[in-house]
Amino acid sequence: MLRQIVYISTAAGIDSAAIASILESCRRNNAERAVTGLLLYNGRNFLQLLEGNVEDLSWVLHRIEADPRHNGVSIIEDIAVEERACPDWLMRHIRIADDVSARRDALDAELPQDIDPSLRRIILNFASLN
Numbered sequence: 629m630l631r632q633i634v635y636i637s638t639a640a641g642i643d644s645a646a647i648a649s650i651l652e653s654c655r656r657n658n659a660e661r662a663v664t665g666l667l668l669y670n671g672r673n674f675l676q677l678l679e680g681n682v683e684d685l686s687w688v689l690h691r692i693e694a695d696p697r698h699n700g701v702s703i704i705e706d707i708a709v710e711e712r713a714c715p716d717w718l719m720r721h722i723r724i725a726d727d728v729s730a731r732r733d734a735l736d737a738e739l740p741q742d743i744d745p746s747l748r749r750i751i752l753n754f755a756s757l758n
């Protein structure tokens with residue numbers, strides 16, 4: 629059965645090299661585990677959407693939770709879904725626009741079309757925060 633999990637975590641000063649290294653791990657492990665999703669970083673917090681079957685998600689999540697590059701991993705959504713919202717994204721890093729007024733619209737356009745409306749709202753609200 630397919631699930632989507634969204635968590636937020638806290639991490640100060642993650643630079644683009646660290647993001648690149650996280651995405652490299654994602655390409656390696658998520659492909660093997662058939663986990664897909666997206667990742668946002670706002671300078672203080674991560675938000676990640678992970679989708680896959682329960683066993684694969686829990687394998688990936690255990691690694692993520694043990695990662696010292698962030699802490700306070702809190703799952704804010706965990707829902708059963710019929711289909712993936714991001715089937716083609718092993719892990720897509722979505723950048724949050726600097727321009728606050730343009731931010732929501734830019735992100736809204738970049739999020740997958742089929743994403744659950746409540747998840748879309750959570751992600752847009754997260755991006756408005758800092």
Ligand SMILES: Cc1cc2nc3c(=O)[nH]c(=O)nc-3n(C[C@H](O)[C@H](O)[C@H](O)COP(=O)(O)O)c2cc1C
Pocket residue numbers: 637650652653654656657658667674676688691692693694695697698719
């Ligand atoms: C915010 C954040 C998100 C991450 N997301 C994933 C992920 O989706 N898949 C993954 O394999 N590793 C992810 N990682 C990295 C893991 O915590 C861990 O470093 C990695 O799985 C180690 O695998 P490797 O030895 O193959 O690089 C993430 C780390 C952070 C800080």
